[in-house]
Amino acid sequence: MSIITYKEAVRQAIVEKMREDKSVFLMGEDIGVYGGAFGISMGMLEEFGSERILETPMSEASFTGVGIGAAVLGMRPIVEIMFADFLTFSADQFTNQAAKLRYMTGGQVKIPLVIRAPEGSGTGAAAQHSQNVEAWFLNIPGIKIVAPSNACDAKGLLKSSIEDDNPILFLEHKLLYNTKGEVPEEEYRVPIGKSKIVKEGTDITIVAASIMVKRSLEAVNLLKGIRPEIIDIRTIKPLDTEPIIRSIKKTHRLLVVYEGCLTGGIGGEIIASIAESEAFLYLDAPIFRLGGTDVPIPYNRNLEKHSVPQPESIAKKITEIVEEKWYA
Amino acid sequence: MSIITYKEAVRQAIVEKMREDKSVFLMGEDIGVYGGAFGISMGMLEEFGSERILETPMSEASFTGVGIGAAVLGMRPIVEIMFADFLTFSADQFTNQAAKLRYMTGGQVKIPLVIRAPEGSGTGAAAQHSQNVEAWFLNIPGIKIVAPSNACDAKGLLKSSIEDDNPILFLEHKLLYNTKGEVPEEEYRVPIGKSKIVKEGTDITIVAASIMVKRSLEAVNLLKGIRPEIIDIRTIKPLDTEPIIRSIKKTHRLLVVYEGCLTGGIGGEIIASIAESEAFLYLDAPIFRLGGTDVPIPYNRNLEKHSVPQPESIAKKITEIVEEKWYA
Amino acid sequence: MHTTDKKLRKEMLRKMLLIRAFEEEAEKLFMRNLVHGTMHLSIGEEAVPVGAIFALHKSDYISSTHRGHGHMIAKDGDIKKMFAEFLGKETGYCHGRGGSMHIADFKLGNLGATGIVGAGIPIATGAALAVKMRRENNVVLCFFGDGAANEGTFYESLNMATIWTLPEVFLCENNQYAMSSPARKFIPTPNVADRAAAFGIPGVAIDGMDVIAVYETVKAAVERARSGNGPTLIEAKTYRFKGHSKSDKNLYRTKEEIEMWKKKDPIMLFKNRLQEIGELSEEEFQKLKEDIDKEIEGGVKFAMESPEPPVDSLTKYVYAEEGEEK
Amino acid sequence: MHTTDKKLRKEMLRKMLLIRAFEEEAEKLFMRNLVHGTMHLSIGEEAVPVGAIFALHKSDYISSTHRGHGHMIAKDGDIKKMFAEFLGKETGYCHGRGGSMHIADFKLGNLGATGIVGAGIPIATGAALAVKMRRENNVVLCFFGDGAANEGTFYESLNMATIWTLPEVFLCENNQYAMSSPARKFIPTPNVADRAAAFGIPGVAIDGMDVIAVYETVKAAVERARSGNGPTLIEAKTYRFKGHSKSDKNLYRTKEEIEMWKKKDPIMLFKNRLQEIGELSEEEFQKLKEDIDKEIEGGVKFAMESPEPPVDSLTKYVYAEEGEEK
Ligand SMILES: Cc1ncc(C[n+]2csc(CCOP(=O)(O)OP(=O)(O)O)c2C)c(N)n1
Ligand SMILES: Cc1ncc(C[n+]2csc(CCOP(=O)(O)OP(=O)(O)O)c2C)c(N)n1
Numbered sequence A, B: 001m002s003i004i005t006y007k008e009a010v011r012q013a014i015v016e017k018m019r020e021d022k023s024v025f026l027m028g029e030d031i032g033v034y035g036g037a038f039g040i041s042m043g044m045l046e047e048f049g050s051e052r053i054l055e056t057p058m059s060e061a062s063f064t065g066v067g068i069g070a071a072v073l074g075m076r077p078i079v080e081i082m083f084a085d086f087l088t089f090s091a092d093q094f095t096n097q098a099a100k101l102r103y104m105t106g107g108q109v110k111i112p113l114v115i116r117a118p119e120g121s122g123t124g125a126a127a128q129h130s131q132n133v134e135a136w137f138l139n140i141p142g143i144k145i146v147a148p149s150n151a152c153d154a155k156g157l158l159k160s161s162i163e164d165d166n167p168i169l170f171l172e173h174k175l176l177y178n179t180k181g182e183v184p185e186e187e188y189r190v191p192i193g194k195s196k197i198v199k200e201g202t203d204i205t206i207v208a209a210s211i212m213v214k215r216s217l218e219a220v221n222l223l224k225g226i227r228p229e230i231i232d233i234r235t236i237k238p239l240d241t242e243p244i245i246r247s248i249k250k251t252h253r254l255l256v257v258y259e260g261c262l263t264g265g266i267g268g269e270i271i272a273s274i275a276e277s278e279a280f281l282y283l284d285a286p287i288f289r290l291g292g293t294d295v296p297i298p299y300n301r302n303l304e305k306h307s308v309p310q311p312e313s314i315a316k317k318i319t320e321i322v323e324e325k326w327y328a
Numbered sequence C, D: 001m002h003t004t005d006k007k008l009r010k011e012m013l014r015k016m017l018l019i020r021a022f023e024e025e026a027e028k029l030f031m032r033n034l035v036h037g038t039m040h041l042s043i044g045e046e047a048v049p050v051g052a053i054f055a056l057h058k059s060d061y062i063s064s065t066h067r068g069h070g071h072m073i074a075k076d077g078d079i080k081k082m083f084a085e086f087l088g089k090e091t092g093y094c095h096g097r098g099g100s101m102h103i104a105d106f107k108l109g110n111l112g113a114t115g116i117v118g119a120g121i122p123i124a125t126g127a128a129l130a131v132k133m134r135r136e137n138n139v140v141l142c143f144f145g146d147g148a149a150n151e152g153t154f155y156e157s158l159n160m161a162t163i164w165t166l167p168e169v170f171l172c173e174n175n176q177y178a179m180s181s182p183a184r185k186f187i188p189t190p191n192v193a194d195r196a197a198a199f200g201i202p203g204v205a206i207d208g209m210d211v212i213a214v215y216e217t218v219k220a221a222v223e224r225a226r227s228g229n230g231p232t233l234i235e236a237k238t239y240r241f242k243g244h245s246k247s248d249k250n251l252y253r254t255k256e257e258i259e260m261w262k263k264k265d266p267i268m269l270f271k272n273r274l275q276e277i278g279e280l281s282e283e284e285f286q287k288l289k290e291d292i293d294k295e296i297e298g299g300v301k302f303a304m305e306s307p308e309p310p311v312d313s314l315t316k317y318v319y320a321e322e323g324e325e326k
């Protein structure tokens, strides 16, 4: 085991895959000498050269498509979108092309494409550089969405994503980049589509992904006499509900915590898939969700902080549910 | 009362508002002599001229932004996107600009913009011209989403949308265009954000929008001894849950029916907002949803039909729920 | 003319006739309500795909459009599988999933047709990037229309192909209209080809009704691309004799205009030319057509007799499964 | 030079000095960790906003960018509200919601700055469309960078402004880099202005360090636009003395290059020029700077003493409420 940052874990996954497989390459804006807006590719240009660390002009809509075209011919491109907010430009190529090309052509082609994008608020970058986009493409079949919460998962899931033959949106959280975690020295993978219990508990099941796993774990220390079970879904799509259902049969309560805006966020999908499952029959409380406020992320530090779940608000919500102060 | 088609209702709303308010204008591709891909603007060029029936080049990303810029200066543009599937091009302007401009500038500006787009499957146009997009922008604060199911609502809601000072996505269903309905002769409006009970019932609450309201009503005739209450939400965002909660207190069961892909569709949001409400305490059954299959819409007529809910499958699902064959 | 030999010229004529006959038959099937959905015919534009694709090596790639029947046939596509796809059959190119708008044959190097106008251009550019990265000796020929030339992806892709000197040829099939929108109104310069100046690459506008002119121009551009000198923008001026699609009432153009262009029918022009130089007798011509009619007949028969995809296969091909073959 | 009078020239100098002083102070606040988030300084580029906006009528509109402090100040923006916005205060231009990247003053005709590069161009074009539809006599000046010139929205908007002959001037502030990406590498032609050829409109590349050259070029383009002759694409060659934003380590350019450009400091050049022609004494210059320093001081004081927005106002301004005033 070695202790590295989430950012370093992402870097290692890319570098190790690029050394191992000549068809893997990285493309995006300012990923060369600048090392990318968040420094992920620092040093890669020297090792791999300007063809495999391909710097693109500011043409997100098209260079996303360029990645698809390269994948169609068997390359395995990793496309870096500088901020997840700019995925709006990739929307057509990702959802109407990458996600559908295989199906529309009757399985003639595979699209082994990974789009990496840093998401999330807390950096004072305001409404257009702070969005949590985990739910944005949830309604699109043909793609997968991954959002790791720690260094170990980040490295293992990114390698699995690069090796996957389908278009994948890999969401990194800006506030997690400098968090540290234990990572195996040896080769390993974390499978896409498997959620994980990160804390055993008995009183309520907390489901979260990415930064909200960290905040939920922090919330535990603020609780008095309540022992939540925390599940990190890790993959947003496809969703692995089995562990959640099993957990609810034990805890009889569910709270979904997510950073994205409450309305239309990932909570809806998770809750709906539980509410129609047999787990419903084991519930002793309504199913609750704690999401971001329905507001563009504000610039002011204090407003920004209050616009998304924090350990305090998570602990408060957990307590209300367990103490049955449901509609107080 | 007069009986007109849904298509004619949309046309009347536009024409009447354009006669009444000089700041209203229509822009989009082939909306002039061609009358638009679905004939909505047939004849408008003659009445209003080429400045107010503004034909655009094939530049969806930018002409959506052009609509925003015109709205910023006080015009009330109606932007027609030929197929809702192409909203991927409008994504940045609609979600990062129109939805946020007011908030980011501290309320300095209003964006009275309506984007009209025909959605839905059943025309054999395959994966890129058949999507139901009701859930695509649900996670974006600052916008509203409307999806009428009949001629009367289409006219009344479109007028309300044109008069609203916020960016609105107005979704018309291609298969509803030629359906007929009663429409008041006199001026009227249908308020945005109000759902409506379209059929009273006692055994189960069915929630739907757009074409799925029609199919749910058709499903009723296939039922034996089951009397569902059907609610047409009409507005996807903001969602009016009150009537749904009231209905569940009576029926004790809920099924959400939608055309969009099951995963990440509008069902999730509707179910989550019910599961956290006091209505949860009145439920005698798990909450179910019947959505489209998670598949790009296939071309083959038969596959296409089976990829989204039909009266038969809706009736079957209702029966299973009421007869408590939940996990058969 | 001298760049081609008799055999090649005759094959060009045959392919143009095949495309024409294929689409006329497709229209009939459509009128008989056997085709679900819409269809975009390229009747009148046959010289562009044929002239252009004959200038390629077999191993070169093309990217097609919603009006792509001619591209597929010129790239030696199987008309049996094309007809079958129109009828939504399991034996179709896309197993009935795609229909007329999405016909592709990756084995033959047709990277497919997207129904989203302009969206195929970056994908073709990515294919050209892959070709360059893998040191293949191939070229990517990217077809698109005058309407697509107003989508941002067109310029963005041209710029990337230029700065990366990719082995790509951008071929605009300017049939004068984007649906009902006249290029003369939505393209402010005389030619789409003028847009090459924005990137400092060659831009050439040619008569798209002259199959030899198309062949020679594309051949030069392909050689330029193959020898590592980067992309060329070619605009072939042509005309769509039929409506844009089923819903077209042709209100945006005059009968006179259509008649005027029909006088430039690329097949008629080329046939006459070959007859003038004594390369083609009326008998040979009739024989060509008869053989083609038989081929068409066989294709339709195959499609008609083919099975529909089973309903339980609905979700097949959504995701690539682990270990499965491409 | 002759197109300006002494008074105007002095005001130009004052504004450039004010922008410079404002941003130097902003940077200090940033270093003192009083500014949350990021900030893009335009130090070295002052001649462009000043020269360009002085060529406008008060009632004309501008659309700004993420590097927009100079635009706002040249358009007579209130530096008190700007400083307050940087500190996220309720008294800021955006009531603390927007920060440095989104400063706007619609009353003054600054339609705002988007953080999405290239996204402001179509919005500016829509404003120009509204101006034309309402028969206003105004012009829209659209600022954007060399990086933005590679976004599809740039070309699409230029095309629409051209075919609709809109009263708009497209002004590219080419500061040689898009973050770390050199224009020389990502723009294949010598000038961004060369892209005007794609639409058949005038394209002019000028020295953006010369405030008078900017003024005269923009004035001509504005008159052309105002008199109904459509858009012009202007490229002002300038340079960013500071890093792109806080995260910039300047690894992509040499000290020599930066020093070379600093010799062309637009403020120094203009000051010397005014002194040469005897229009500006050292005393006057010092007086100008002192007054500006006071103004800056007052602005910072105002911002510091202003209250933060109350937490319970978080969702205010998300939607326009019925009947509420704009
Ligand atoms: C992004 C997008 N916008 C609009 C359409 C609807 N549409 C289909 S074909 C077409 C015209 C395309 O014109 P052009 O590129 O010249 O090709 P042509 O049809 O003339 O062959 C339009 C507007 C579409 N399919 N995709
Ligand atoms: C669509 C988009 N892509 C990338 C970014 C990240 N980014 C912010 S500014 C910038 C460079 C912009 O370059 P340019 O247009 O030349 O303006 P400059 O910063 O040089 O003033 C980049 C890449 C962004 N904000 N928006």
Ligand SMILES: [Mg+2]
Pocket: C145, C146, C147, C173, C174, C175, C176, C177, C178, C179
């Ligand atoms: Mg065309």
Ligand SMILES: [Mg+2]
Pocket: D145, D146, D147, D173, D174, D175, D176, D177, D178, D179
């Ligand atoms: Mg720049």
